[in-house]
Amino acid sequence: MGQELPSVFLVGPMGAGKTTIGKLLAKQLGRTFVDSDWYIESQTGADIAWIFAKEGEAGFRERETRAIDELTQNSQIVLATGGGAVMCSENRExxxxxxxxxxxxxxxxxxxARTSKDKSRPLLQQPNPRKILQDLYSARDPLYRQVAHIIMPTGxxxxxxxxxxxxxxxxxFVDCTTDASAHQED
Ligand SMILES: Nc1ncnc2c1ncn2[C@@H]1O[C@H](COP(=O)(O)OP(=O)(O)OP(=O)(O)O)[C@@H](O)[C@H]1O
Ligand SMILES: O=C(O)C1=C[C@@H](O)[C@@H](O)[C@H](O)C1
Ligand SMILES: [Mg+2]
Structure with a gap:
């Protein structure tokens, strides 16, 4: 692989392992790793819990769309996105x-199990995080599938x-798309 591989964008629910796997993948590919949640925090100068508290989820989502637009313009990075990034159709595009x-x-x-000890996810700071995760999964799974080129279970x-x-x-994936475009040129 190498030069011909475009940027890789990881999507999926909280705790799926986007940050963990993204870091390792970037190392393996010799590429820069970026996490959209960390990028938003660094641009804002505040953590996600603070942004949700002061600006609400709507404020966070606006920041997230700006971040996804900027970051996806890099051609050779590995990007871990926030769990809710796919909710916005502009982000999906x-x-x-x-x-x-x-x-x-x-x-x-x-x-x-993977998110229960970490208090950094404001949407899960509720009495019944299992129900929240279940509802988010039902709403978002079709959107993750809609946007995905590759689906991988990480459980x-x-x-x-x-x-x-x-x-x-x-x-x-790269081999198949290269073959397909070669056929189109024939
Ligand atoms: N394949 C795995 N096996 C075991 N533990 C994992 C695996 N992937 C991630 N973890 C652990 O699960 C926790 C959450 O992982 P991570 O932060 O990478 O998820 P995420 O998808 O980036 O979540 P978020 O959307 O909230 O940013 C971490 O403690 C990580 O070490
Ligand atoms: O699933 C979500 O909506 C979120 C996931 C996290 O990555 C953060 O982007 C934030 O906590 C919201
Ligand atoms: Mg993450």
Missing amino acids: FLKQRGIVVYLNAPVEVQL HTYPRHMVNQLMQQLES
Whole structure:
């Protein structure tokens, strides 16, 4: 692979492993890793909990769309997006048109276990985070699927193993699209 691989954009629910796998994948590919949540925090000079508290979810989503537009214009990065980035159709267009989108998909019970000790996700600071995760999953799973070029379950696989599998999938994806465009030119 190498030069011909476009940017890789990871989407999926909270706790699917976008940040964890994104960092490892970027290292493997020798590319820059960017996390849209961290980027928004650095641009704002405040953490996500603060943005939600002061500007509401709507304010956060506006910042997120600006961030996704800017970041997806980079041609060779690995980008981990926030769990709700796919809710906005503009974001879905930016992602789908500008790189390879990978949907990391984990069952709700796994999402819950992976997010339960970390208080940095404002949407989950509720008495029943399992129900929130379930409702978000029902609403968003069709949107993750709509935008994805590749879908990978992450529930029961070690991050390093996941990255090896993902490298293989990316390789076949690039080969297939290269073959398809060669045929079009024939
Ligand atoms: N494949 C995996 N196996 C075991 N633990 C994992 C795996 N992937 C991620 N984790 C753990 O789950 C937690 C959440 O992972 P991570 O922050 O990467 O999720 P995320 O998809 O980026 O979530 P968010 O949308 O909230 O940013 C971390 O503690 C991470 O170490
Ligand atoms: O699923 C979501 O809507 C969110 C996921 C996180 O990555 C952050 O973007 C924020 O906490 C909102
Ligand atoms: Mg993350």
